[in-house]
Amino acid sequence: MPDELIVNGASHPLPQDPRVTLLDFLRHDLGLTGTKKGCDHGQCGACTVIVNGLRINSCLTLAAMHAGHEVTTIEGLGIADEPSALQRAFVEHDGFQCGYCTPGQICSATAMLAEIANQWPSDASESLEGPIEVSGDEIRERMSGNLCRCGAYANIVAAIRDVAALEGIA
Amino acid sequence: MRPFQYQRAHSIADASTIAALPGAMLIAGGTNLLDMMKLQVATPSQLGDIGHIGLEGIQDLPDGGLRMGALATNTATAVHPRVRADYPLLARAILAGATQQLRNKATNGGNLCQRTRCYYFMNVDQPCNKREPGSGCGAIGGVNKLHAVLGTSDQCIATYPGDMAVALSALGAVVAIAGPNGGERTVALRDFHCLPGDTPWRDNVLEAGEVIVAITLPPPVEATQLYRKVRERSSYAFALVSIAAVISIEDGRFARADLAFGGLAHKPWHDPRIAEALVGQAPSPELFDHAADLLLEGAEGHGDNDFKIPLARRTLHAVLAEAVEKAA
Numbered sequence: 477m478p479d480e481l482i483v484n485g486a487s488h489p490l491p492q493d494p495r496v497t498l499l500d501f502l503r504h505d506l507g508l509t510g511t512k513k514g515c516d517h518g519q520c521g522a523c524t525v526i527v528n529g530l531r532i533n534s535c536l537t538l539a540a541m542h543a544g545h546e547v548t549t550i551e552g553l554g555i556a557d558e559p560s561a562l563q564r565a566f567v568e569h570d571g572f573q574c575g576y577c578t579p580g581q582i583c584s585a586t587a588m589l590a591e592i593a594n595q596w597p598s599d600a601s602e603s604l605e606g607p608i609e610v611s612g613d614e615i616r617e618r619m620s621g622n623l624c625r626c627g628a629y630a631n632i633v634a635a636i637r638d639v640a641a642l643e644g645i646a
Numbered sequence: 647m648r649p650f651q652y653q654r655a656h657s658i659a660d661a662s663t664i665a666a667l668p669g670a671m672l673i674a675g676g677t678n679l680l681d682m683m684k685l686q687v688a689t690p691s692q693l694g695d696i697g698h699i700g701l702e703g704i705q706d707l708p709d710g711g712l713r714m715g716a717l718a719t720n721t722a723t724a725v726h727p728r729v730r731a732d733y734p735l736l737a738r739a740i741l742a743g744a745t746q747q748l749r750n751k752a753t754n755g756g757n758l759c760q761r762t763r764c765y766y767f768m769n770v771d772q773p774c775n776k777r778e779p780g781s782g783c784g785a786i787g788g789v790n791k792l793h794a795v796l797g798t799s800d801q802c803i804a805t806y807p808g809d810m811a812v813a814l815s816a817l818g819a820v821v822a823i824a825g826p827n828g829g830e831r832t833v834a835l836r837d838f839h840c841l842p843g844d845t846p847w848r849d850n851v852l853e854a855g856e857v858i859v860a861i862t863l864p865p866p867v868e869a870t871q872l873y874r875k876v877r878e879r880s881s882y883a884f885a886l887v888s889i890a891a892v893i894s895i896e897d898g899r900f901a902r903a904d905l906a907f908g909g910l911a912h913k914p915w916h917d918p919r920i921a922e923a924l925v926g927q928a929p930s931p932e933l934f935d936h937a938a939d940l941l942l943e944g945a946e947g948h949g950d951n952d953f954k955i956p957l958a959r960r961t962l963h964a965v966l967a968e969a970v971e972k973a974a
Contacts, residue, residue, distance in 0.1 A: 494652030530750040604730040620881035621745025
């Protein structure tokens, strides 16, 4: 097993100290400060990143547990000149105020749309077998792991709905 | 977090060897353990990472049941076609808990071993017999809204916080456990978790060096399956009361009524007298009340959680009525 992990396509050696969380590894060791530390206890979702295609809280996992895994952070989804569809939609819909939760919201929503495309049900889904309607209730339930203390929720939901429709997921 | 030695286990035997070492703990998804390590509620000197020992599979069993690897994630379990089709109660219970980010990381074995979220347990500045035997229980006479009303002791009134295990109890699941000598034993899920008694630090029957390897489900039955979770907000909150129900009706009478309850005790609560009282009887509000009387016999509130006793009764009524309507 390789003692490195891949972040946005580039390989990096794992930290020496096993206590380093994936979140601290990304921010301190790699300088990828787009991923944010909010509560550091898996309650707020600001640290959400995508590992092997699945969204997780990077604060509640050790970097050492991810040897050989592929991590995508907000920096890997798009840049200012080439934003991802969700990044663009968050700007268009004013889906933030202070912006601190936004990288986590966008990483989370990116993976969430893939989950819906895979017909994974949620607690809000009428049926476990689909089809899933990308309703406000579905989005709110699926995004309940990402808090926004500025309360931009209505616009976050609107941004996600737009992209779901754009990508034919709705 | 306190320093620890990190070791990757390469096999079940490896994991068992590490787990038997004094001060050692195993880590799978880590969503509960790392939280506790940051708060110094858990301070392992050694951490055995079992994320690479290959127990992620979910397989059909020859008898028609299902064997779910201990390291299958909660998400992989909830979205598995067999679970959705044959054990929808389990999918619903998993989806009612935590968030997608946590379910993507949390494993089935880890979920069974998650610890209480009692505020006193999670705060090292407070007394807690579970965390520090003999230090007392802050929750008795303290803040105890989340706490147990059934099966408590004068040492501990904590609840088991999970949803998944409540469904597994109603479904009659079995936990497969590998031992330090290479053997495997099985324990019914209903017997896996302990009541606090005089040993509140003990959450379950795992012995030193034992490792959960799988959870098995019996062949599916023709029945209505429901999971009802009552909580303070509609997502990402622990249950105040939850009920897992596997109900079937034949000729206007209960033919099956397997029920398990979350949020009420130190373990998923199962009382065989409830099924005995219901099966063979025609559904009626009086019968539901009798079932609730059995459930709540000996229930004791501790102040903030007094509401759980009437809430459990009302929720049981609602679940039985809904199940009867669906099963008819």
